Each structure stands twice: as structure tokens, then as C-alpha cells.
Amino acid sequence: MLFDQPAAGNPIDNGTVVGRPVLRIDGPLKVSGAARYAFERNDAVTNPAYGFVLGAGVAKGRVRAIDAAATRAAPGVLAVVTTLDHAPLSRADLSAAMLFGGDMIEHYHQAIAVVVAETFEQARAASRLLKVDYEREDGRFVLAAEAGNAKPAPDRENGGPDAPDVDRVGDFEAAFQQAAVTIDSTYTTPHESHAQMEPHATVAAWEGDRLTVWTANQMVNWAIRDLPRALSMGQDKVRVVSPYIGGGFGAKLFIRSDVVLAALAAKAAGRPVKLALQRALIFNNGTHRSATIQRVRLAARADGVLTGISHRGLSGNLPLGGAEMATSQTKILYAAPNREIGMTLAAMDLPESNFMRAPGEAPGLMALEVAMDEMAEKLGMDPVEFRVLNDTRVDPHNPSRPFSERHLVECLRTGAARFGWSARRSRPGERREGRWLVGMGVASGIRNAIAMRSGARVRLEASGGLIVETDMTDIGTGTYTIVAQTAAEMLGLTAAEVEVRLGDSNFPRAAGSGGQWGAANATSGVFAACVALRDAIADRLGFPRDRCEFIGGTVRSGNEVVPLQEAARGGGLTGEDSIEFGDLEKRYQQSTFAAQFAEVGVDAFTGEVRLRRMLCVCDVGRILNPATARSQVIGGMTMGLGAALIEELAVDPRRGFFVNHDMAGYEVPVHADIPHLDVVLLDHPDALASPMKAKGIGELGLCGAAPAIANAVYNATGLRVRDYPITLEKHLHALPALALL
Amino acid sequence: MVNGEGRAFDGDLRTTLLDFLREHLDLTGTKKGCDQGQCGACTVLVNGTRINSCLSLAVMHVGDEVTTIEGIGTAADLHPLQQCFLEHDGFQCGYCTPGQICSALGALDELRRGVPSHVTAELETSVSPTPAEMRERMSGNICRCGAYSNIQDAITQFVGEAR
């Protein structure tokens, strides 16, 4: 199904099932521990051996030799595969690091060997017996030090292959010189880890020359492209299965060392192998979000109208990797006639940077939205009003291109009223409650809706059951449920009557889970398949295709009412199709919007920051399921708290690795950090985005969350910390003198 | 005893309670998130008390009564707390969820026994399972999906129903 015209009225508009807070259909399995994640597929393979991965102990250099004699002789050991035994594997698309093979060490904890043994305990112990001889090299580990070597990183995702190094409109420098009010601030965001709860894990089994991997992967369609290539196999010889995934946030977008090593290990051992990366490896072996250094300059008239926006940024990656596109959203968030926006990228020797939830926007808004707060203060304007004043209805870099739907102002106004924003003191450091300095902050959030081809197969069984199959994944996003809701709405059933099968490369290719594109595209693909099935049903029943209604388990046409299962009595019927997109995305800027409001307390003695209240108002097109949508948003807000206040992969500048490579050292928010979170979901279906009129919400909750908190901290203390995370030592000196407490 | 059934342990002494449950008994509801006592996904009840099963050897539990998520309720017959998690969407990816549920049951029991927490105002008076108390007591169970706010709502409902 080609989607190239605005969606007309369709059965989804009925809202009988779609748009309702249907409880997760996979929920009973998850709350009872019965859902089997990758490492737990004891049901799929018999007598698996255990793999244990050894990571490199140096950040850069070469492996001269690996002595595996003691390992091979250790109890229970079945096989050892070292990086020197194997040619370098080809890199996956969009991936910077080489996962295994050869003698080059590109980053710390790069996988250099896998040990296979009868038991996990044996494999782990034997891996310690490997003796590795390294040749160490110096590397580039500090982003700021590499600024001079950075290269432009054009925004090809939005600007196409010919995207300029810097997106310019008008003459920013002149506007900045002439402006009544300016700000010029530099912000730094640290390296961050996805730190998903389920480690990267795979069970691999060979049958002759055919390989099946049960793995934790967000993008089955990418894995089935990249894994056969890495292993020099035909795609038809590989099957990727990933029905339950214990969190991803981008960490599991690509095939990683677990899946290739499990496959190689299983081949070497002649047995199925199960393997999970130990937690200590995940931070340096896996991917992370790059640190950024961002300079934002704003120019405004005295009345608050922005006349110029400059947002320039720097991030780092391995030489073949991409940038953290922290400036892209600035092209479309606010109006201003003069603009210059662009990223640069420095080649470094830290572990691979790659997509993490809201790539670009998350750190980019941590700079831009604090700059907006700074400017509002300098103008003497309310930060909400300042944002409203500078809203735009069109793409400021291409004014003939309107937004499909944009309700940021409504988000801001709704949020301000609900949050009690008017109680905020405009002068910082003025509200004190007991030991707490209290502040409120606001920030806008924006994240684009990305259209991706997505397919599904829907089968009405002779028994009357309805089964949806697609290689789409559910990483906690609620895919199972919204897919069931979509099919149920289309066929006149309840969600409970639909069986959803996900995450298997034997199923039709879907969009996968990433970039908050999963929900809208995958359900649109299911929509397309359901249209095909509806047609097949109509044909079978002899009803005109365009005059059929599917209601309450029946098919109706005119005065005729036939039970749905009647249609399949003569044999099951299948509808299979994909949603494909025309150029609506090019003609209209399609984005989702949020207004984030936070209230924090800062301990006047110690500078500890604690979140007291938080609200996010979202404009994301149609809400497919308000319960799972809310969950996505609170998850983003929680991660935003981490980004604002806690999370930082600490770089050892000499040794070139993330030192805090465990979950005690890399702190993420815990229960005690998070009060009740408030979410408002506006209802503005977007007929230009998809037949579902939905756009996606999985990443929006993170966008603007951290800067809202940062702005609240400033409002509490009066000291602007531009170096994230805002840990207490950064504002300790600016807290009230002890004599005053 | 695991979930009321006698289970013999005669494996490698190095086997943690967690790996014994998952790899030997195929009770995979108990999760391995970090294997270092830093995430709480492996939380089970031993003699009614919540512990991290990753930081305990199986051999050290000979004679103990271990309860895992599988012993609390099944998909077809959910425990009331599991039902509250379901109704409040108190999970996303589901990986930390069994640990959260075991931990909440253990935490409520500790509270009944008068165990104070970091946020308990008065050490010597009885403590109620307020949201603030439960947030602090649940802090050993990390949820990277960030379902905390909904988990607290689930626990609050469960506590209310249990009264």
C-alpha cells in the first residue's frame, strides 16, 4: 500500500479498540516471568554449551599473540575462538566498530576471544586463563582535545546526500552583531550508556549450513541483512528470532559481538551455544551516545522575537562512525530569519558512538533549550511566552514546507496551566522551603516522525482465529498490543482475539524498533495487510469490497451479516502487504512535540538535586494506546533525569576507556529519584503522517526532559551549569554561605 | 526447596543461586541483569526474605525455601500484585519485572516487621507503605525503561487492596 495522499476516513477512526488503554497482551507473560528472552531459549535448543567473551584490555593497538593452551586444557572447554583465528568481520551498515577478527584493537573491551565450555562457570574461569600479548598505541580519547581535527558532519538524514556542511539561512553573523539582545553559551554533554537491563545475548544453533540465532535485537530486518554478510553466508541460510527484548534504547539496533561470537562459537563447538555479554563489557564493547560540545548563539529584538539562531556542535566517534546530530532539531524548532546550524565530528579511539534514544535531540535540546531559558531571562520574558512567541508554522529553512501538524504552543500552554507555572519565581534562587531551594523549569521537545516501509501478514484461520505475523519487535514499547489493537479494529474483533507473532525473520519485513518510528510504521503495515485481508474476505463472501463493515466479529454488507469465521470456513485467508511512503514526508515536515515542566529541590547545604514534580504534554498524532504511550513518555522523562543530573561515562583520558563500566559506577535513576510523573497526551491525529494518523512517541518523552530539569535547577540556585550532568560539585560554590543557612 | 518443590543441587560449587534457577531448573523468570548485585533483576525470596540471587551460591541455600516469580503467580493465575503491575502498565520491556515484583513483596514484609528505611521519619514508630517509603525500599530494582512512576501506582493499588 502506497501512502502518498493524506489519509481519508478509515476504520481506525472508529476508535473501538485503537486509542483505548488496552492492557498489554504480552503482560501476563512478562509479569509472571514466562516470557523467554534470548538467553533463556532452553525451549528452542537442546544441550547448549556456554560462551564467555573476553574483551581487550587496551584501548588501541594490536594483539600480537594469544596463548590459549591453558584455556583449551581447562575443565569442560569445548572450543576457543580468538580474534587471531578469524579475518576481520565486515562491519554492519551504520556501524563504526569491527565486531571481531584480526589483530587490530580499535577500542577497549573489543571482543578478542570467546571460550565455549559445558557450563557457564567453566567458560568464565577458562577465559581468565587466556594470555594476551598486546602492542599498545596511544589514542585520541578526549573530545575537547580533538576539536581542531574535527570534520563537518552534514545532516544527510534530513538534507539528503548533498546536505551542506552548515545549514545557513540569511546572515547570522550580521544579525548577531545587530541584535538588541544576544547570548553566546557553550554546553557540554557527556558520553552516555543505554544501560539496558537485558545484556546483549544470543543463542546460536547450526543445522548443517543453516544458522538460527535467538537474539536480542531491535531491528530484525537489519540483523538479517548484516549477520549473513558478516558471516559470509546467504541470507536464506540465516534465521533471526527476537520476540522479547529486555530493553534497547538503540543499543540493540545493530548486530553486536554477542550474535557473531555465538554463531562462530557454535560452529567451532559443534553445539548450540548460548552467550551473554557480562555487564562489565557492555559499556565499552557496546555502543554509547557520544559526548558533545555545543555552542549556541541567539540574537533577539528587545521584544523577544528571535532574529538569529546559531547552533554548532562537535561529537566524536571511531573513524568510520557518524556524529551525534545534536544540532539538527534546531533547524525546525523556532523561527528566526538568520540561521547557521551544523555539526562536526572528530575521529577518536573511544568505543563506538551510535544511536541512543532520541539521537541528536536528546543532547541537542540540552543545549538549545537552556540557551532559550538564558535568553528569556535576559529579555525579561517568561520562558513559556518566549517560546510561544518564536513558534513557527513552517520549516524555517524551507518556508514553503509546512508542518503536517504542529501543536507545540498548545503543549506549552496546556502544560503551564496544569503545572501551575504561574507560581514560578522569575528571579532565580528566591524560593526556599526548609532546607530546599526550589525551582521550576520548562523546555520544548521535538522529535521527527520517520516514515519507513513496514510489512505484515494477517491470517484468518479456518478455526476463526486471527494471527498477525511481522518481524517487528517489541522492546517494551507495547508493539504486541498496538498491533493487536490495529488488527482488531480493522477486522471488528477485540484485541484479545488477535494473536500477534513478532521478531522472526521468517515473517514479513517491518520497520523495526528505533527512532520512535516503530509504532506508526508497523501498525500502518498491519493496516495495509488487514486491508488486503478484508478484501479477500469480501471476495470470499461475495460482498463488494468497498461496502463491507467489520463489526463485533461479523462482516456486514447492506442487510447481510455474516460471522467473520464464516469467511474462513472454506480455508484460511491471508492478507499480506507493506506500507510504503510517497513524498508527503518531503512536502511536509512531520514531527512530534512536547512541553516539559519540572520542579526540583536543591539541598541548600549539599547541592543535591531531587526532582519534585514533572509534567510532559505531548503532541504526537493519534494515540494508539494511551497506557503504553504514557509509559513511553515517563520512561523518557526518567532517562532525562539521568541525563540532566546523574549519567556520565567517565573517560580515563590516558587509558582511553569508560572507567565506570558497571551499574554501580554508571548510575541511572532509581525508584527514589522519580516522583509521580504526569503526562498529557493531546489528540491531534496527523492524516499526512500515516494511515494510522499516528507519528510515534517512544523518544519524545526524553526530548526536552533534561533541559527542563536543568532550567529548574538554575531557577532554584541562580547558577547556570552548562556542563552535564549537573552534579553537586558544579554548583556547590554558588549555594548560600553556611552562615546564612 | 524451590517454589515448594524439593530440588537437589549437585552442580559446580561455583554456581550461583541465580544460575541454578535459570540454567539448571529452567526457572528463567528470575533475570540476570548485571550478575554483580547492582540492578536487582535477580531478586528472589529466600525463606520469605528478598535477596539478590546473583550474589549467593546455590550450595549456600541447601535447606532453604526459595520462591521465584514462577512461585508467586502464573500467567493464567496472576498474583494480585502481578495483576496490579499489569493494570498500571508497571513495566515495559519486562526484564526487571519479576525482580520488581519479588522485591515489592519482600519490601512490604520488611515494612510490616518494622524494618526502617532511609526515609522513615521516626525509627521507633510503625511505618506505613507510603509512596515515599516504597520508592526508597524499591530502589534496589533498577528499571531502565523508567516505569517507576507506574510501578509505584501498582504497588499503591496492591497495598490498598490488601488492607
Added chain:
Amino acid sequence: MKAFTYQRAGTMAEATAALAQVPSAKLIAGGTNLLDLMKLEIEVPSHLVDIRDLDLSRIEETADGGLRIGALVTNTDLAAHGRIKRGYGVISRAIVSGATGQLRNKASTAGNLLQRNRCPYFYDTDQACNKRLPGSGCSALSGVSRGLAVIGTSASCIATYPGDLVVALRLLDASVETVDAAGRTRTLPVADFHRLPGDTPEIETALAPDELITAVLLPPPIGGTQIYRKVRDRASYAFALVSVAAVIQEDGTGRIAFGGVAPKPWRVEKAENALAEGAETVVSIAFAGATPTEQNAFKIPLAARALASVLAEAKGTTDAV
């Protein structure tokens, strides 16, 4: 984890005999730190002696009006004990500010004394660490040191004693009771239990290889307002950047000990004499001679501010956390 043999000891004599006879034997109680280190082969005992069955889980009154806390009393049970809540509130407060409910249910009183440091370089066996591998060097000194010690350190090690309970024990002048393989018992002050690193950071305590901790002894309660203030990045489940254990009497005198700043709980009695002069003076005395790194120098002003917060709370001029 290297293979080991295992024994469940029925008596203290059996346990200490095993320690004396089997080289690199280790006692295991809660195991929450030992097993973590064994997985990384930082601890490589050849033999584990499980002491859970020993009769060391009681809290009893002593003849002088104090308490004898059995070595195996869990953190949870200790924090919840009526006598502790009543007379030694700072102990309850310290315990519940540390770790998590799950860990406190397993962690024992003696194990807390023996908890090893949390320096990230100690845990990363690919990195130099004098504590783990004597003579290999200290990576932390030129690496990431924000959470590490500012005083009591040496050129060989800047690791921090990470616990909370023992800071309170130090404050209360508790002592440690032990027995060795020969059946000899001794009692040593908590103050003398941990050693500063000096040139031998691998030696962390005064315990002999065949010695078993049987109890912690508390002197009679000293009254006062008892506070444990832990400053950390996230609100729970985090090691202290700085912690302050305090008992403040109505006349303004009192005792102060700091955690998160030194290789052992840090108490300088003569600093306590300056309490009337305020937190900054106390800290300037207590931290005289500190050698922080650039990354952790903030801990000293933070200690002063945390102490000021404690003093204000004791006076009732500000609310508790």
C-alpha cells in the same frame, strides 16, 4: 571464578581451623562482596567456609549496659532491632542509607567491616592497582578519582572505605571481638581495625589470617541526637560522596565521623572539640593534611556543608532530609 572447595562449618573452632590449615581459605557469610570479587578473580579462595550455622546471629546486652552484636546479624536485622533504634539510632540510620533492601538482608555485620573498596580500577583486572596487584601502580591517581579518598591516602592508593555502618560504629567507639584458630579471643577498637594504605595497600585490616570476627561490641548508649547524613548523586543505592555520622548532645558537644573520604571511617577526635566553632572549623581540623585530586577536592567543602546540615538538623533549625 576459580574452583574451590566448600565446607559448612558447624562450630567456630571448625571454621578457624580451616582458616589456619587451608591456604587462602576464606569465610563466607552474606557473600555480597566476596562473590562479586570471586567472579572477577580478584578474590581467589581455594576453600570457602560457610559460617551461616554458627551461633553468631544474636544481639545481647553486655554487663556494662552496652550491646554485643553477633558477627552474622544481618544489616536489616541490626537496623530493625529495638535496642539499636532506641539507643543507637545512628547505626540504624547508617545501615538504611547504604546498599538496598536485598543486599542488607544478606550482608552481615562482620562482612560490612571486611567490605572491600569500590575503586573502579581495583575492579578492572586489566588496569594497574597496587591493592589488587602490589607494585603494579595506582591508575586512579592519574585517572578517574571523583569518588575516591581525599585523606589518609598514599602515593600507592587512594581507594575509599565505601561502607556506612562502620562509620557509625567508629563514631560510637565500638570494638571488634575475634577468635583465632588457637581459640584466643581479642577485642580491638573499630578505630584500629582498618589500616591506611601506606606502602602496603593490599593489607586492609588488622585481622590475622586465621581470625574470625565473632561480634561487634557497643559501649552503653550515649544519648544525644543521632544523625547519619549521606550525600550522593542519586537518591538511593549509591555510595557516599561524603557521609557524616554524628551524635550531638544538647550542650552542643558531640562526636563526628566521616565516610566516603578516606580508606577508613574518618574520625578526628580533636576536631570534635571545635564543634562550637562550626562545621567549617571542624572540617578544617579533621581534614588537615588532606591530599585530594582535582576531581575530588570538592569533598572537603562538601563535608563542611554536610556537617553544617547535620548540626542544623540537630538544633532543629532545619528539617531532616
